[in-house]
Amino acid sequence: MPSRILVTGGAGYIGSHTVLQLLLGGYEAVVVDNLDNSSEIAIKRVKELASERGSNLTFHKLVFSSSATVYGWPKEVPCTEEFPISATNPYGRTKLFIEEICRDIYQSDSTWKIILLRYFNPVGAHPTGYIGEDPRGFPNNLMPFVQQVAVGRRPALTVFGTDYGTNDGTGVRDYIHVVDLADGHISALNKLSDASVGCEVYNLGTGKGTSVLEMVAAFEKASGKKIPLVMAGRRPGDAEVVYAETDKAERELNWKAKFGIDEMCRDQWNWASKNPYGYEASK
């Protein structure tokens, strides 16, 4: 297996020469370049000069990881990419700002190809249980918290809000298996090679809404563990129901989430039971 080298600015003067030497030296090169002072033609020529090794060169622009948080408390669901966007907290505002900067960049220079991916609620873990989510300190998100209750690290899950206008009164979200989400990036990268791409936004969700209590029930089934609950008031800034319209990603990225909540919970529990105290405990 040849080593793969990330070369930032690899389309530039020094970069292109270095990339060629890397390819000729048997390396694979991954070039990231914003082309502000360089040309994509340099990449093409380096490929040609490297002849059969040219296929070891890949070139990328930009895929930005945004978040469904930019939909705030949507007026209706499912959320389409055209919905108005807003921010209610610093995290959300970083997403909103960077999305806007990306759109400005494209407006000022239409040679850019940019894909903004709006993640819904990633959960689960790799099916091997070898990698997964291991938040430092107090988990803010639902499933890392549930997982810590299941392994005995926390006594109970606090359910934030039981009086929403949903079937069981708890908040509804669009949970998506992290492996499906990761695959969405590959589809986005493939899309960037499409000449027609400018600056596009895609939702990465399943299109299905699941309540907190439904998620807890699915996790209990997958793990065989009882999750004690403490019912509490709403968490400030939380929306009632958020789930994605997934048609655009399906149509234009050729991507669709494969896994449902049972598989998400199965894989989350597999990871949690093998790594109850996360990565550090296994050092």
Ligand code: UDP
């Ligand atoms: N939630 C909860 N208890 C927790 C964490 C989250 O009841 O300890 C609820 C939260 O109110 C929301 C859902 O679980 O309805 C998902 O919350 P999370 O923070 O994971 O995602 P986000 O709200 O950012 O979509």
